[in-house]
Amino acid sequence: MSPRPGFVLDVDSSTPPTLFWHGERFSLETLPEGSRVIYAPEPIDPLRDPQAAIRHALTHPEGDRDPLPALLFSGMKLTIAFDDISLPLPPMERPDIRQLVIEQVLDLAAEAGVDDVELIVALALHRRMTEPELRHALGDRIYDAFAPNGLLTQHDAEDPDNLVFLGATDQGEEVEINKRGAESDLLVYVNINLVAMDGGHKSVATGLASYRSLRHHHNPETMRRSKSFMDQHKSELHSSNWRMGRLIRDAGVKVFQIESTLNNDTFPGAFHFLQKREWEWKAKDRLGFVAAAAALDRVPARHARKIFHSVRAPHRMTSVQAGEVEAVHALTTAHVWEQQGVVVEGQTDILTMGLPYISPYNVNSILNPILVACLGLGYFFNLYRGKPLVREGGVLIMTHPTPWEFNPVHHPSYIDFFEEVLSETTDPTVISERYEEGFATDPWYIHLYRTGHAYHGVHPFYMWYWCAHALQHLGAVIIVGGDAKAVHRLGFRAASTLADALEMARDVVGTSPTLTHLHAPPILMADVQ
């Protein structure tokens, strides 16, 4: 039976309660009759033979690019850059797609007699990956072959000796990227495309860039003009990256882009009910929910977090394409939409969403309050094409415990941002003008980013800018079940229950509002008509 497409359920008196994520827990909520629930399409069929598909992609490239074997030659300098820990979510079961792709690239390089090969984690200003994380992404064979010899490195956006300035776009955007990558005879980029925002020129122009470059598109104004940043053609974030990517190309950097897409088979056995539609739950699903909910309620949050972060998603590859960046990415985006697209008629007054435990920036870590805001207002709010799911002036209701808790190793500057910056203002523009440079150039954050596993000092700013479009668009944001002090620090309203939140929302949008619930994850993209 072929997988069913996405679905918009109209809630009536016979509709069972709806599952809401609440961080490391979840609950069942009864939505008012007349509400809508948007469900993701079911996981589409994966490629039957991923290895063969990769081989085919490498030898039959898209766009104006020779097959990879023809680009490889003895004596050349080859660099393979790949996406970091932020993709995919949750981390996938072994073997990771990056491993499958890079193994084949390395085999071809070996066949061609290429000796000078280096692997670079394209982490931009994200935290450096740990050895276990790298082993998971690349497999032990690649790790052991490259890491001990210093040939597996992590991009260092603060290493002036390994950055090169390539010029500025016609919009004045400075392009400074990883020197090894830029000066290689061939830069192979291995991407995993989880959402439509990923990939394309953003891979190199962002993943291998420095703060000097990133600040040109990671800022409040760009994010406000990206409606949404999941829709490349309406996204100023992408326009900027595309200008930079073309400058990189014109500067002589030869990029061979390899992009892959995944199906949205997100949760393994015990948690499989999380991606099923509630009215189709069988006894096993109901039992699974009751058991999981009861168990998670009884363990401390840190243990629940550990349980969830050990989840490995059974994602399977649905496509792989390689070659010239733009031609590749056009195909990739189409595949993403095929898996995630759901047509939705019209906007809503109130949009509800249950926020899970994970975002791209807290793998094996804590979803701190800034990341809660970013996940809801940055990512989930922007999962649309056309118009936002919620109307201008509408209300966004999110459920998440929003603890006043940070991982000091991964997110040191987030702590100061939360304490020092958000205590003064939540206005992204004011924050950008008043505080960004100080955090971006703080030597302690730079030290921790370069030598530890810390996100760059400026990263919490970017998370807040990610919210800028939603902050401008919404009439109110309410978090259900969150730490009230933390929620207020974010500038949002706190509610104890969904019913209370709906009452509060009615003060903003009127007494007979329409309500839509975004039932994610699994991830979906709303095509709002």
Add this chain to the structure above:
Amino acid sequence: MKALVLERNLPRFAAARVASFLGSGRGAGIGPLQLLDAHAPERPGEDWFPLRPLLSGICGSDLATLDGRTSRYFEDLVSFPFVPGHEVVGVLDDGGVDVSGHELAPGTRAVIEPVLGCRPRHIEPVCVQCGSGHTGLCGNLAFGALEPGLQTGYCADTGGGWSTAPLMAHSSQLHAVPEALSDQDAVMIEPTACAVHAALSAGIAAGDLIAVVGAGTLGLTTVAALHHLVRPTTGCTVVVGAKHGRQRELAASLGADHVVPPDQLARAVRRRAGSLVVAGRLTEGADVVFDCVGSAASITEALSMVRPRGRVVLVGMPAKVSVDLAPLWHRELTLVGAYAYGSEASPEPGAADRRSFELAIDLVADAELGRLVSALYPLERYEEALAHAGSAGRRGAVKVAFDLRNPKGRSR
């Protein structure tokens, strides 16, 4: 007339110390303090004048004494029995003469500069410190015409502020209170003078980053002193660690640039100093840290957030503490006390030195520091008053004082 009298009674001191583990000031009922009938002490000389207390504050050093937590260093600098209370505004029913030799008419309100240095003790010639105006540093506190006592409120001969009976004030101690100041304003002059002295003696330079640890009475008045007396000539930045919400509000309103909870202070200083961190200590840090707490933890914290060759000023009264001084040695830090008051060099070039008290009188008016007086109690309710003072920050209070004007009932 009544007075709270502290007697040397070791079992009662022990009992108070045990009770203080439940909270500072909690041992008042079983400790060495007793409410007794009282009368004015004998005049030690013609240059002494009876001052009838109107309000008298409860200081952290008073609480430490009552809790039995004071350093034994002070044992020979007090004489029993004594009436505590050195933060006093009173009225000169028979008039008097002030520190400058001016006649004060009967009914004049005055505050006392309580240090009992050479002049009150009729020691001639006065010591070098008293001669240069630094009376707080006088070495003759156990000698001369008076029983030992470092201040009024610790001396058996002078009486103290926690009394409805007059205390005896030497002319060198007396400062008339301007009409514009309320009694609440006036009772804040003495602690404010301590803060003035701390702020002006810290050697703050242009552009310095200042951290203040603690935001009780001393912390808040230090912030006010820095803002009004130091910032105009240095442009210094003041970051304050304050535990309680009301303290944070007051610190901000008194001129702090940034106010954070105590556990955020080191991070806030680090951010402003652009410092790295090694072994929990900042590699750079604040130029000057005012420790307005005086505990081992606060001193350790202060040493961890001051820059190399920076200065840590102990404003809060410490006792015997255990502190690792390796960073002090390694980073060539200066750890310095700031006790009481004296003669302050003016930050204005060419201007004459002024008494800390004179500057404090102006500062209390300018910063409206009378608002820091949170509660007034009659003497009869001294147990409540001391317990309140001992938990002031947690209860949203700053300064708790005795109201000696109306012995019946709580007036505020």
